[in-house]
Amino acid sequence: MLIPPKARPGDRVAVLSPAFAAPAAGPEVHEQAMRRLEEATGLIPVEYPTTRQLDAPPEARAADVNAALADPGIRAILATIGGDDQILVTPHLDPALAQADPKPFLGFSDNTNILNWLWMNGVAAFHGGSTQLHLGAGPGIDDIHLRALKAALLDGGEIELFEPGESEDFGHRWDAPEALTEFGGRAPTEPWVWAGSSQRVEGRTWGGSLEVIGELAHADRLPAVEDLEGAILLLETCEELPNADWVRRWVRALGERGYLAVVAGVLVARPVVSNFEFDPSSVERVALRAAQRDAVIGEVTRYNPDAVVCVGVPFGHTKPQWILPYGGTVTLNGTARTVTAQY
Template structure:
């Protein structure tokens, strides 16, 4: 019988504790310090934690070795009780070989990040340490007039409070905000539009399991680099997290990526699949409303084709905002999520 992987949740931080703010991939604070400074202030205000920067947080083009050294140092420092990534990027695949597993195992602490940080989540997951998918100081704390309510709520749950939260539609969302070099980035929302109802597929029943997955483009890189080492049975009864990036992969590309996971045997073991609301526009590609709706529908159709072939038993929900759109729910990675196809509800347990 398959043996699922069960990562343990690290201890929560407490008010007044120190939280490391790290540029794990792209060092955005080096180029956009005003957004970074506002993010640090809001992080203090929302959580009561004290942000701590490390040598590469504001460094220009820090090396993989230097970024890994900061991650290792944050885990090794007993005064640091949580770690949050500034933003994603496209280079964490080169950082992972330099990480110190003993430092993380000796003092596990909550880690928050998404996108390229999928590499770090997968690394911690293999070590048996649960983390939290989502959260970017440069995207979700620094820009705009304030911190979105659902983001603040899940941020506190992940870092400090724990508990179970029903994930809900935010009503309006944006694919991207103002350019961080634009003064409006500090005070104004991006182009927010009404959200669409979630799409439900599969049996009308509730499933509850531990999560794995992340940004789909990065998951494919993880598999190509040979860094999924426990085998498909580790996902038995679990919930697969799937989201796509601001690179806006086509529905055809999404279908191919998911099909590859199916051929790897990963999809046949999961009990549920939670797919994020995908971004369908960018600074360089701003289509009309009809095209945006069509792109989301095409990606949902791609998911349905793969699921019907490789895991028709799975309960699937498409559209939950935990990826590259804002507002964003931060969700457990290695922790437990319940996907209820009968009640049409999603509940995350922040342990």
């Protein structure tokens, strides 16, 4: 696996919309994100033709990704947000460009398509980061996100992940003035839940959005089972709020494919269980998260009782969000109950 070198303050980084063009829907939030990115990291954001173009054709979005990969002056690529059709973009990407000059790519959700494409072509990346959601929205950048962002882009090193103690499923609508100055409704979080073996396991990561993994399976774009031997599987769900039964079926399918039997550990994100249209009570939210937790643990332990499983870590669609290595190394210690990431 090729590990991209880090950028340095003053370097230029591409800010792309390879799925949905969030900057077009929330330009003020996007502008604030660009200012904060430069202030927090010293990196210079560079936009491309489709960064702010709604409904850009997949070929045009892919052309921007290829252009960023080909430009030696661009030292990292950040996605503005996810979407729902990036599976149409990756067939137009050039793996030779990514391999010739590896550079960190940050994204999650629908960006699981590009993350998986990079992984399949031997290039590591980072699961997490959305300039629109995590840099532009709210009164500032969350501490854990900024730590991981700097580690992924600039500093490298090892970080033991920790629970920030509060979380939100969604923020304000981008056209509301509050989107620039306030977080969404935040609530205390539950402790992470550990299951399976109590051993210490270390492996390179693969996975992402369960919804996208399902699409990739249908398109026959998933890794071979043997390539995931000893890996740490990352699993998360999106703002479409799949219920526990759907999550169980998706994870069971990974078991039938042979993935669960060969991985060393499974790291599961704290799921979002509310959105603008569905806002259950705090008691109901806890129950919905517990149902997904139990569904995942039940299926993983069915296929691999020796895997180390940790559920509830704040990555994926929750906020605050840890950015995690994708193809890089994560360590799960079932005895000490710690999660450590190598950036």
